[in-house]
Amino acid sequence: MESLARRIRELADALSWFVRARELRLLHVRTSPDLRATALRLAASQELHPENRSPFVVLEDACTAASDGWPERLERLRAQHEARRARMAQEGEPLPELPERPAIAEPLAAFGAQLAQLLKARADWHEGLVVVLAPTRVERPGALCEALRALLDARGLGAVRWILIDPEPAALEPVADELGERATRLAFLVDEAEAQRDLARMLDAAEAAPPDVVGPARVGAAWPRGVSPPLRPGHPPADPGSIDALLEREGVSLPLAGARGGELAHLVLRGAQAMRRGQPVEAVQQQARARDLCAQAGMAREATMMELVLGGYLVAAGDAGRAARTYDAARERAERGGLPDLGVQAQLALGALHVRAGEHADAAAAYARGAALARQSGSAILTIEALRLAGQAQLDLGNADEAARIWGAALEAADAADPAEVRASSAAEVARALAALLRKRGTKDAAARLEERSRALE
Numbered sequence: 001m002e003s004l005a006r007r008i009r010e011l012a013d014a015l016s017w018f019v020r021a022r023e024l025r026l027l028h029v030r031t032s033p034d035l036r037a038t039a040l041r042l043a044a045s046q047e048l049h050p051e052n053r054s055p056f057v058v059l060e061d062a063c064t065a066a067s068d069g070w071p072e073r074l075e076r077l078r079a080q081h082e083a084r085r086a087r088m089a090q091e092g093e094p095l096p097e098l099p100e101r102p103a104i105a106e107p108l109a110a111f112g113a114q115l116a117q118l119l120k121a122r123a124d125w126h127e128g129l130v131v132v133l134a135p136t137r138v139e140r141p142g143a144l145c146e147a148l149r150a151l152l153d154a155r156g157l158g159a160v161r162w163i164l165i166d167p168e169p170a171a172l173e174p175v176a177d178e179l180g181e182r183a184t185r186l187a188f189l190v191d192e193a194e195a196q197r198d199l200a201r202m203l204d205a206a207e208a209a210p211p212d213v214v215g216p217a218r219v220g221a222a223w224p225r226g227v228s229p230p231l232r233p234g235h236p237p238a239d240p241g242s243i244d245a246l247l248e249r250e251g252v253s254l255p256l257a258g259a260r261g262g263e264l265a266h267l268v269l270r271g272a273q274a275m276r277r278g279q280p281v282e283a284v285q286q287q288a289r290a291r292d293l294c295a296q297a298g299m300a301r302e303a304t305m306m307e308l309v310l311g312g313y314l315v316a317a318g319d320a321g322r323a324a325r326t327y328d329a330a331r332e333r334a335e336r337g338g339l340p341d342l343g344v345q346a347q348l349a350l351g352a353l354h355v356r357a358g359e360h361a362d363a364a365a366a367y368a369r370g371a372a373l374a375r376q377s378g379s380a381i382l383t384i385e386a387l388r389l390a391g392q393a394q395l396d397l398g399n400a401d402e403a404a405r406i407w408g409a410a411l412e413a414a415d416a417a418d419p420a421e422v423r424a425s426s427a428a429e430v431a432r433a434l435a436a437l438l439r440k441r442g443t444k445d446a447a448a449r450l451e452e453r454s455r456a457l458e
Contacts, residue, residue, distance in 0.1 A: 141171035300337030380417030
């Protein structure tokens with residue numbers, strides 16, 4: 001949609017300017033959770049900008065109540081430098097090796113010292129360093145802002161520049177505000193009024209289309225990171241300007257032809273439009289009708305997918321009880337239809353709902369059932385993710401031994417999986433979580449081995 005395309009162009013222009021305007025210390029990108037990945041990809045790609053002379057490092061580690069994430073970020077700096085050395089060596093270009101890790105106990109000071117090492121271990125043509133900081137979660141915004149201020153003010157780190165990817169609510173904006181003219185800001189957010197107009201135009205076009213227009217062929221709104229929904233054999237790619245293409249970009253696609261296919265497309269689009277308008281009750285009604293239409297047509301996979309989307313709409317409508325029942329129904333439908341991959345998604349969504357309510361025992365049970373279904377599905381990515389969440393739920397309950405056992409099972413699943421699948425999974429995050437747990441217990445050698453393993457998994 002043009003409402004999104006315009007924002008992407010604006011972000012690309014802002015990033016390109018940041019690369020060229022080396023007097024700027026910081027670019028703050030305020031975005032939304034659904035656009036975070038797009039913003040991060042665009043920011044990281046600027047290392048290939050023809051006028052860029054700075055190495056880029058990307059840091060996504062969370063800032064939680066348990067840890068601000070600086071030890072993990074330090075290790076990531078070193079791993080990315082080593083990966084860059086290997087790439088440059090293949091091209092016959094030398095890059096100095098880093099010295100030993102800074103022997104500093106305080107995590108933030110050690111991270112700053114590691115940045116200083118990176119500035120010195122550079123190629124002849126390198127100039128400074130760009131840190132793309134995009135924490136997946138910020139539970140202590142004040143502490144993270146204070147740490148960033150200290151790094152920006154640190155003597156010897158003046159050549160380090162920062163791109164902050166900050167999903168709403170923008171936790172790191174005060175840092176950019178205090179830098180004044182040395183910082184630039186951008187809101188990478190879709191204008192809702194413009195998005196509504198785009199959707200309305202698509203609806204008008206759909207209603208004017210002939211009755212034999214084929215609806216889309218898959219749904220993927222609830223799929224976790226790294227998992228792509230399967231395409232139906234023989235399904236042709238949609239015309240980029242068609243309603244099918246819009247729905248596929250929204251993650252929605254179904255194989256219904258004729259008038260019923262048109263009705264389904266309208267129901268899905270009207271539901272999406274209602275959500276954007278802040279009308280979740282209307283969205284629920286439209287989405288429920290879309291699910292029922294799929295069920296009546298005997299399309300078990302599509303009906304299950306529509307039910308998963310419906311559950312999300314119910315959560316937005318504030319009806320957690322009905323959302324939980326909907327996710328249960330989606331899992332039952334998936335099990336009846338021999339669709340364990342969708343059953344996993346239903347359980348992951350149900351577990352997240354319980355976590356939001358502070359019901360950690362119920363969350364642990366939901367994630368455990370999801371892990372069992374994931375094993376049935378044969379998907380290493382889903383298995384590792386379900387086990388990661390199950391382990392975290394057990395840790396939240398205070399069951400550290402059970403959390404360690406479950407995370408160990410996740411790493412065993414990673415060992416048996418295709419390396420490409422493992423890289424796309426959350427296995428590295430599991431290894432870091434288990435390392436942190438072992439470190440707290442005093443088993444530092446085992447923790448260090450797991451941290452090394454996390455880098456290999458990535």
